[in-house]
Amino acid sequence: MTLNAELRAFYASRQQQIPAEIRAVMRRAGQELADSGQADRALTAGARAPRFTLPSATGRTVALDELLADGPVVLTFYRGAWCPYCNITLRALQQHHDAITARGARLVAVSPQIPDESLTLTEKHDLAFDVLSDLGSDTAQQYGIAFDLPDDLAAVYDKLGFDLQRVNDGHPRTLPLPATYVIDRAGVIRWAFVNTDYTARAEPADILAALDALD
DSSP states (O other): OOHHHHHHHHHHHHHTTSOHHHHHHHHHHHHHHHHTTHHHHSOOTTSBOOOOEEEBTTSOEEEHHHHHTTSOEEEEEOOOTTOHHHHHHHHHHHHTHHHHHHTTOEEEEEESSOHHHHHHHHHHHTOOSEEEEOGGGHHHHHTTOEEEOOHHHHHHHHHTTOOHHHHTTTOTTEEEOSEEEEEOTTSBEEEEEEOSOTTOOOOHHHHHHHHHTOO
């Protein structure tokens, strides 16, 4: 089963558990985000990748320049450990981690949540790659993928107990679009996946194909 087939199956089962009024808020917010043109403003292939230095779940600082010194980078943005679609995606990436490193690349994941939350997620899913904290979503802003939740959806997330105020260190409204970039050693984005739909993610097979296409 592909990653997106697994995500669609999860979405279908999840809908039966969510009250109709909450589903309506989620659908409306998703449509508004899609209509906003946010995905079109995101960086894409051919752009230079903005540099960053971010704390990892284990307390180290990780800089893009240091990663690129060793080879290409697969950079993926996710919403947080509270997002089941993100967890499914990170597990799928872990399953392909050996294939990514075999191509000389480094995989890193970035979310707006605090390092403690990232550490819990890393340990829970036994992730072998760096999970970084982009507090305030400054890096996501540079890549053009940060957006603010509308009031009604933020209220829904509060009702569901996600506590984004705490896990995002006082920045509860700003999240990244689902996005994955393949960046070559020169720091140029060579492949990009950006989608306003949080239930859709980059397929690991497409990431591997993009790495294979690098010079």
